[in-house]
Amino acid sequence: MITLVEKVLPDRLGRGFRWLLASSWLTNLGDGLAGAAGPLLIATLTRDPLMISLSALVGWAPPLLFGLYAGVLSDRHDRRRIVLVANTVRVVVLAALVALMMTGSVTVVTALVALTLRSIAEVFADNATATLTPMMVSKDDLVIANARLGVGFITLNQLAGPSIGAALFGLGFLWPFAGQLLLVMAGIVLVSRITLPPHGRQAEDPRPDTVRELIAGFSWTVRHAAVRTLALTILIFNFTFGAAWSVLVLYTQEQLGLGAVGFGLMTTIGGIGGLIGTGLYGAITRRVSLGALMRIGLVIETFTHLGLALTHSPWVAGSIFLIFGAHAFIWGTTSVTVRQRAVPRELQGRVGSVNTICVYAGLVVGSVIGGVLATRFGVAAPFWFAFAGSAVFVVLLWRQLMHIAHEDQESI
16 A cells, blocks of 8 residues: 555655645545536526526636736735635635525525635635645656646546536535535645745735736746747637537537437546546656647647547547547646746746636637537537637647747746
8 A cells, every 4th residue: 555655646745745635636526516516506596598607607707807816816925825715715605505505595696606706716726726736846746746636636526526416416405515615624624734835925025016916927928938838829729629619518419419418428538538648647758748748739639629520420429539538638737737847936826827817718719609600500610610720720839839848947
């Protein structure tokens, strides 16, 4: 057992990272529970399509609205304390929601308000949490540390969490939210055991200037070749990804001829692919440079869209989802590692928030494009758009992607 633990979590990562990893895994499981239960709760309380759509809005709007400020706070104050305070807010909100359910007084409005507040707190917790790993492990160990964090996200947030949350919801509305409440509380206890070094910014600064700090984060991102290329790549490829994936449920029904169970199966297959990518990641990064990985990954993503546009076979589509799931984990872990290695410690929060804005802006714009194309030309049209757009962007970004091979430099 000791040998297995050492293989999964080498001693060199440190005890503090083990506390962080345990907290991340538990809170990811809680997020997975609530990720399934939130929309189910709103759909149970109302059949109004507008109100139901708001349950999705409260998930992606907070990162767009509060992501940049969360980054400023992470660079300005004690990051561990921000995680503790933000998660404490989540606990209070979840406790209030559970109490409303227990008394039978929850309404669609109170549920939406609670889900919104929980999502806002999660933005601040996630941004600060993402800055802790590069403070606790060496640059050379960021690959393995981020891979271990990614395992928890895939297995607990994406695979186990939603299915468990849906099952608990069937037993009673409050159970998945009570489960998340307990898991977040456990995460708070674990993070409280972490000791961090200073990150270059004194919280006692008597005259903080939020606008100036935001500009500094954007300016550093623009001036650093690797991180600038990474941010642009994430923004651009989320336009195309968002367009295709926004109609995925219709695609599985109309083009693949599958029902709701089939849609869930395809997403699960993608998660299994992520687990395969987890197992292969260490071996791959020992043989392939990070810059080359970025190139290979974007080629895979481009042909994923082409394959899904062409096929009507669930078996072929399932194989594509499996490969894409492995790619998504490998590319995502690599991009996080690139950014963490390159960004100075005192700028991790702000540069990370720029990345968050690129992710969600691309998804939102892409989903609108996908909806319009599917309405006018059919469910395959967004995938053709995603293939064509991705192919063009791969060609345009091909040379710039190799800047990522030089991610080890901390500043310009």
